[in-house]
Amino acid sequence: MTPPAAGRSLEGDEPSPDSGDAHHPGSTARRGASAAEITLDLQARINGMQASRLDSRRLPTVPALARILPGGGLQSGGSYAVRNSTFLAMAMLAGPSATGAWCSVVGMPDFSVEAAQAFGINLERLILVPDPGAQWLPVTAALVDVVSIVLTRSPDHLTPTEEARLKARLRQRGAALITLGAWKPSDSTIGVAESAWEGLGSGTGHLRARSMKITATQPSGRLRHAYVQLTDLHGAPAGTASQGAVLPQGSQDDGRPDASGPAAGTLFEPRLLKSS
Amino acid sequence: MTSGLPARPTDPARFTGSTQPSGAAPATRTMVLWCPDWPITAALREHALPADAALVLVDRGEVFACSPAARQDGVKRGLRIREAQARSTGLVSLPYDPSLDERTFEPVIVAVEAILPGVQALRPGLCAIRIKGPSRYYGSERNAADVVFQALAAIGLTDVRIGIADGPFAAEQAARATDELDDDVEQLVIIPPGGSAWFLASYPLEVLGQPRLTVLLKRLGIRSLGDFAALKASDVRNRFGIEGAIAHRQASGVDHRRVVARTPPPHLDTLADFEPPLARIDQLAFAFRTRAGEFVDTLREAGLVCTALHVTLHTESGETSERRWQHPRWFDADDVVDRVRWQLQGTNATDHGLTSGITRVHVVPAIVEDLGDHADGLWGTGPDEGIHHGLARVQSMLGHGAVLTAVIAGGRLLADRRVYIPWGDAPAGRQPSAKVPARDRHQPWPGRLPGPAPATVYAAPVPAAVVDSRGNPVDVDSRGLLSADPAFFSAGPDDGRRPVHSWAGPWPINERWWDPKGRVLNRFQLVDRSGSAWLLLLEDHAWWVEAGYD
Numbered sequence: 001m002t003p004p005a006a007g008r009s010l011e012g013d014e015p016s017p018d019s020g021d022a023h024h025p026g027s028t029a030r031r032g033a034s035a036a037e038i039t040l041d042l043q044a045r046i047n048g049m050q051a052s053r054l055d056s057r058r059l060p061t062v063p064a065l066a067r068i069l070p071g072g073g074l075q076s077g078g079s080y081a082v083r084n085s086t087f088l089a090m091a092m093l094a095g096p097s098a099t100g101a102w103c104s105v106v107g108m109p110d111f112s113v114e115a116a117q118a119f120g121i122n123l124e125r126l127i128l129v130p131d132p133g134a135q136w137l138p139v140t141a142a143l144v145d146v147v148s149i150v151l152t153r154s155p156d157h158l159t160p161t162e163e164a165r166l167k168a169r170l171r172q173r174g175a176a177l178i179t180l181g182a183w184k185p186s187d188s189t190i191g192v193a194e195s196a197w198e199g200l201g202s203g204t205g206h207l208r209a210r211s212m213k214i215t216a217t218q219p220s221g222r223l224r225h226a227y228v229q230l231t232d233l234h235g236a237p238a239g240t241a242s243q244g245a246v247l248p249q250g251s252q253d254d255g256r257p258d259a260s261g262p263a264a265g266t267l268f269e270p271r272l273l274k275s276s
Numbered sequence: 277m278t279s280g281l282p283a284r285p286t287d288p289a290r291f292t293g294s295t296q297p298s299g300a301a302p303a304t305r306t307m308v309l310w311c312p313d314w315p316i317t318a319a320l321r322e323h324a325l326p327a328d329a330a331l332v333l334v335d336r337g338e339v340f341a342c343s344p345a346a347r348q349d350g351v352k353r354g355l356r357i358r359e360a361q362a363r364s365t366g367l368v369s370l371p372y373d374p375s376l377d378e379r380t381f382e383p384v385i386v387a388v389e390a391i392l393p394g395v396q397a398l399r400p401g402l403c404a405i406r407i408k409g410p411s412r413y414y415g416s417e418r419n420a421a422d423v424v425f426q427a428l429a430a431i432g433l434t435d436v437r438i439g440i441a442d443g444p445f446a447a448e449q450a451a452r453a454t455d456e457l458d459d460d461v462e463q464l465v466i467i468p469p470g471g472s473a474w475f476l477a478s479y480p481l482e483v484l485g486q487p488r489l490t491v492l493l494k495r496l497g498i499r500s501l502g503d504f505a506a507l508k509a510s511d512v513r514n515r516f517g518i519e520g521a522i523a524h525r526q527a528s529g530v531d532h533r534r535v536v537a538r539t540p541p542p543h544l545d546t547l548a549d550f551e552p553p554l555a556r557i558d559q560l561a562f563a564f565r566t567r568a569g570e571f572v573d574t575l576r577e578a579g580l581v582c583t584a585l586h587v588t589l590h591t592e593s594g595e596t597s598e599r600r601w602q603h604p605r606w607f608d609a610d611d612v613v614d615r616v617r618w619q620l621q622g623t624n625a626t627d628h629g630l631t632s633g634i635t636r637v638h639v640v641p642a643i644v645e646d647l648g649d650h651a652d653g654l655w656g657t658g659p660d661e662g663i664h665h666g667l668a669r670v671q672s673m674l675g676h677g678a679v680l681t682a683v684i685a686g687g688r689l690l691a692d693r694r695v696y697i698p699w700g701d702a703p704a705g706r707q708p709s710a711k712v713p714a715r716d717r718h719q720p721w722p723g724r725l726p727g728p729a730p731a732t733v734y735a736a737p738v739p740a741a742v743v744d745s746r747g748n749p750v751d752v753d754s755r756g757l758l759s760a761d762p763a764f765f766s767a768g769p770d771d772g773r774r775p776v777h778s779w780a781g782p783w784p785i786n787e788r789w790w791d792p793k794g795r796v797l798n799r800f801q802l803v804d805r806s807g808s809a810w811l812l813l814l815e816d817h818a819w820w821v822e823a824g825y826d
Contacts, residue, residue, distance in 0.1 A: 146666030
């Protein structure tokens with residue numbers, strides 16, 4: 001599984017994926033920059049090189065997400081921001097959890113374990129720390145040491161140094177960090193752009209199914225999207241590893257970054273309402 | 277239990293040695309110490325009840341054992357508890373706990389071991405001692421028994437019977453035979469050496485404890501142990517096999533069993549006294565650390581690891597705090613100190629001073645397992661070990677109750693269906709037993725939520741508002757009818773006004789209508805125009821957000 005060289009060099013711009021194109025790797029010694037900025041820049045390049053060394057290691061991912069995530073799936077050592085959907089965050093935990101990985105949820109007292117189980121997350125291997133209080137960083141760092149995936153509210157008030165250290169730790173341990181809410185240093189931001197529920201009338205029925213348009217930012221700054229049903233996001237039941245199903249699609253997508261949208265668009269008509 | 281002291285044959289010589297199996301080893305001269313009604317004695321001592329209390333121990337709804345006072349009122353074993361209560365009005369009933377018997381018999385064995393070596397605990401309330409050595413040391417068997425009586429009286433145990441005979445079986449029968457003696461006589465029966473067969477001869481066959489053999493022998497016309505012992509040993513062996521041969525030896529007073537003395541168990545618990553009492557948790561943790569290390573080292577030297585322990589804390593004001601802690605793997609010294617600290621802190625992790633100083637910490641291993649079963653493999657023992665170390669670190673930062681695993685229980689409201697278990701309380705992978713409530717999720721639970729489970733279930737209810745197209749709050753009347761269709765809603769106090777795209781409800785939930793704490797709720801599902809769905813509750817004219825499908 002070797003992604004093309006282009007993908008690798010793009011991932012090198014990790015600290016600022018949003019402005020990845022503007023930031024040429026060679027611009028570290030830009031004139032007028034302070035010593036601290038140069039240090040940060042160099043650090044970013046080192047991190048980038050470390051990232052490229054690890055990108056062949058991929059965590060098992062739910063196929064529907066593997067199609068749109070950069071690199072064709074969750075990268076170990078990567079960090080992902082989920083914009084507005086806990087369901088999506090659960091779907092990201094579901095793949096690794098179904099293959100026996102330990103997952104952890106930090107600082108989310110409202111996380112519904114029942115929905116998590118419906119997604120195929122093994123509750124026996126799900127560690128919840130609902131209230132880390134002021135010790136968010138030490139707790140998250142300690143968990144990154146031992147579990148494969150950490151889901152957390154997006155941390156505010158982290159200094160750039162702390163962010164860099166956390167990311168380095170993620171890479172070192174091969175864990176993935178998923179934040180609910182935007183987090184600037186994340187490798188990719190995933191979100192639900194449009195959504196429609198089925199089964200509910202006016203005063204009748206009950207919620208049955210949900211169709212979503214999910215989007216993921218790529219290292220290039222572009223957006224890849226897919227139309228999925230809520231049930232597509234459910235992980236494989238434990239025992240049947242989704243690895244085999246993921247890899248071919250991942251490799252296919254790496255070649256043509258934006259092609260998955262139309263291909264998957266046959267799931268349902270894009271007659272969705274615009275998300276606010 | 278004998279039905280009455282049987283009339284004995286007058287000629288003991290007839291039984292001595294004449295029918296002994298050839299080549300049998302001489303039986304070990306044995307003293308058997310018997311405490312009648314041990315479960316009752318144990319329960320009275322444990323619960324500090326007066327000795328003449330009418331007490332019954334209940335096992336599965338029936339009387340398992342009863343004290344003499346209760347027996348006088350007509351209570352007997354096997355009676356239903358209601359019937360026993362009707363017969364004896366002042367009856368105290370306690371559940372029967374076999375482990376209590378074992379636990380309270382231990383001090384008795386220790387007291388006997390202090391004066392006579394080589395004690396074998398047969399079962400709670402009954403132990404056997406080889407008497408040859410002690411009888412020589414104390415001068416006679418009677419003197420040795422007197423020493424035992426005195427030693428047990430010193431720990432407050434007076435109702436003790438002793439039988440001395442050849443072999444444990446005969447000695448046990450002798451000890452039980454003391455029941456037939458008068459109360460003012462010493463509770464001691466000594467059968468002289470070689471007289472055991474004579475002593476046992478008139479006992480019925482039932483005392484052998486082999487019902488099938490007993491029935492068969494009775495059909496053959498053999499009614500007592502004496503008749504049985506009169507048979508030839510080789511014939512018995514040929515006809516009744518090994519079991520018959522063993523029974524024959526017991527009946528002949530040549531018990532094959534030897535008294536296997538137990539090795540007194542090492543003291544694995546640890547006790548730390550603090551003088552002056554310690555008033556701060558960090559002081560205590562520091563002072564106890566060495567003891568915790570010794571505790572773990574002692575276990576390790578014995579080839580054991582501890583997977584559950586009891587911590588008892590005594591304070592200056594006389595309070596005690598007791599708790600059992602489990603460990604997903606096994607305790608090392610830091611874990612023990614952590615448990616002591618958490619027990620003092622309660623659930624919150626704040627470091628506060630204690631209400632009164634701690635004078636004593638007692639740590640008792642509740643479950644020990646073989647070190648070999650827990651040793652690290654040659655290539656490490658997989659990821660779980662690492663997981664545990666990491667989570668223990670987080671627990672020591674935040675407190676025991678801050679790191680949780682969850683199980684899904686039964687219930688109608690979503691928050692009820694989520695049950696948290698602190699990490700380590702119920703080992704992952706095993707059936708959690710203590711903390712999980714009886715609510716079973718596989719019960720029907722009418723009124724539970726259909727469709728996919730929402731992703732966000734608010735731990736604390738969030739106030740919401742729902743209005744109709746004219747801006748009036750939507751409500752449900754006592755007949756369950758909706759005042760108007762909802763048109764706008766806001767999910768949360770800071771949420772903007774969302775137009776309703778589709779909705780369903782009200783779904784009534786009437787929980788525990790017989791209970792003042794029961795709740796009457798109406799549930800609604802609402803989807804706004806942006807396609808996000810919410811689950812709202814209407815209780816007592818107020819709207820709450822129960823969950824969000826985000």
